Amino acid sequence: MSVENLSKDLERVSTETMADIVELRLREFFKKKSFKPGDALPKEMELVVALGVSRNVVREALSRLRMLGMIETRKKRGMILARPDVLGTFERVLDPLIIDDHILQDLFELRLVLEMGLADLIFLRKTDKNIAELEKIALDETHDGEKRFRVKNEIAFHGKLYEITGNNTLKRFQVMLMPVFGYVTTLEKDKEYQTGKVDHLDLVNILKNGTKEDFKAGMYAHLKPHFDSLTKK
Amino acid sequence: MSVENLSKDLERVSTETMADIVELRLREFFKKKSFKPGDALPKEMELVVALGVSRNVVREALSRLRMLGMIETRKKRGMILARPDVLGTFERVLDPLIIDDHILQDLFELRLVLEMGLADLIFLRKTDKNIAELEKIALDETHDGEKRFRVKNEIAFHGKLYEITGNNTLKRFQVMLMPVFGYVTTLEKDKEYQTGKVDHLDLVNILKNGTKEDFKAGMYAHLKPHFDSLTKK
DNA sequence: AAAGTTATTATGTAGTACATATTAATAATG
DNA sequence: CATTATTAATATGTACTACATAATAACTTT
Incomplete structure (x- = not known):
């Protein structure tokens, strides 16, 4: 037997x-x-x-x-x-160093899914004030080549996007996933860092004048380098 | 003072x-x-x-x-x-009965965000086999008017969508959020239940023949009753 | 050298004792 | 009589001892 x-x-x-x-x-x-x-x-x-x-x-x-x-x-x-505190318990164990690589990859994808899905909430709850604040962030960005500055810009801008949804849980979720995101991207640091065709200011302008569909397409273009790193499994 | x-x-x-x-x-x-x-x-x-x-x-x-x-x-x-087990800890505290209503609402929205964001992963990883299985689920659906059957159909179909992403963490996440979703929808049970203009079979057909953008639009139409229930805050 | 026996070790459970903060009850005071 | 002080009671927080148990290491025995 x-x-x-x-x-x-x-x-x-x-x-x-x-x-x-x-x-x-x-x-x-x-x-x-x-x-x-x-x-x-x-x-x-x-x-x-x-x-x-x-x-x-x-x-x-x-x-x-x-x-x-x-x-x-x-x-x-x-x-x-x-x-x-539903998210508090999550934070306790979300240490990239002790989480399995497969889970990290899953969480990385989860972040991408979230960002792509934000559009509907953003368009429901965006205000002129919100957009102005977002624009300020995009304009203030240091265009230094150093990675830590780029990361800082990313956090500030995308964090603001989550804020615009008015969903605090979502926002906290994003903050929690940041380390994971940072960790995974450093794993592929050997690759040449490629920014998407659409940058933060472009996204702001779409938010101002474009449609929801424009925004979704723009966000995808912005995140495209990350999507390209995904495999079919 | x-x-x-x-x-x-x-x-x-x-x-x-x-x-x-x-x-x-x-x-x-x-x-x-x-x-x-x-x-x-x-x-x-x-x-x-x-x-x-x-x-x-x-x-x-x-x-x-x-x-x-x-x-x-x-x-x-x-x-x-x-x-x-990052999600295991989450499950422990995710009881709709003891979670604050605001958080429940946030989680409800989170689920919508996820569903809308799935499209890119689904299109990356869908296969003929996957779609066939999804279609089977859509075809097997009982069109009984009873709520519990509708809920069952929803779980099976949307669960399969998560599965197609090949992201197990995402899938588990969905399973965890199900009770929350069920709870919030029962809160609005007094309202007349409205199904979206696009049903499950429509979505399957879009997956077969349509574009990613078609699918996103279709999913939004399918979830529209839920989106309509959201407020600007 | 292999197998069996014994000792050792680290965790798991039980129980006792006392500290401490907070409430409840009581006494003192104007 | 009402209000403040004092005291008692109570439930949790911490410490310590004792022993059970399982897994390993050390040691015999053949």
Whole structure:
């Protein structure tokens, strides 16, 4: 019998620790009881008794949930369910150095997808004020050849585009993906840096006078060097 | 002196626990020492001594990092740095019931942005086989009026679109955002459900014969009811 | 030299003890 | 009587000890 077949019949021995289990149980418990943010949760010792584990284990699980922002604890007052910061947890693990290369590539593509998809929101929420600020950024750009300046320009300009969408979560997402983007582009530093046919000022002018479709085409042209680096897989 | 001014001058007393601090310190330590996945980390007791805190505190911090997949621990062998599952941590907190309404709205828009931005990747990586599978899904759709069938169709079809991009992270992202999407759409259930002018089969045909621009226009038309629900803010 | 046994080691779990902050209850004071 | 001080009670935060357990290393035995 081959190993593959064996592992289908023999379930893997659980390596879960008590803390893992308790963490899961607490999650299920909160959901089952349909606790809402602000609701008071049971005391530590009540959980200890109910779950039949040591306070140590319960505290490890609670510590995890606290890290995620799912619960808040105050001395004496006990614990309450809180609203987790969905992106905050993401930031914690988004270190290019410890993420798998395939995932990094995926995230790189994700960024491109986002930028291409922004157009509709941008056109919905752009204002003369917004565009003026964007134009200022484009005009202020240093045309020094040094890479770090180019990167700085890119961040400022594209960051502003995200801002115009009025979607703060999207904006934070972009900030988080920046290091990934920077990392991946440095990986291909041997290649000659090619800017797209359309630069930032061109995009501003399209925003002013052009149509949404013009903008989408312009953005693609601007990002074309990056799209060209993608493979069919 | 107003409270606002006061809080600018008087720094808020830190409510951080030792576990919070140790967690941060460990993060910095790993980065500073530029540990790579697979590298062995110091023993618990060594950390206890170095940090000058109880083993309890160290274990709470380690438990958090273990939850994120940043470290793995084996008895006797000690701990090693691991590759965290970037999306896994996201999933943990993405419960529509405990997320703030504004964030939900942001995520809803994020989903629209993603769908609109997929076109370039789809056209890069679509194959006859892919399109045939997509067409099958579109053809199999039950045209029952019931909402749950419509939702099922939507998930299957759009999920397949993500799949065609060949970007697994993107695909997982979509799966994670599904509940959010479902939740937000049910919020507007009082409205008459309007399907876009372009349906799934239309999109398939565009994929077969049309241009990328046709597809983008088609996708927008398909999602138009959702876009119409957006406000200028 | 190979196989079996024992010792060692690092993590996992349990339990006790006490510090500390915050609320609740009580007493003191005008 | 109302308000302030004081005290008590309580739940979390931290420290420490003890032992279980699994994986490895060291050591015997044949």
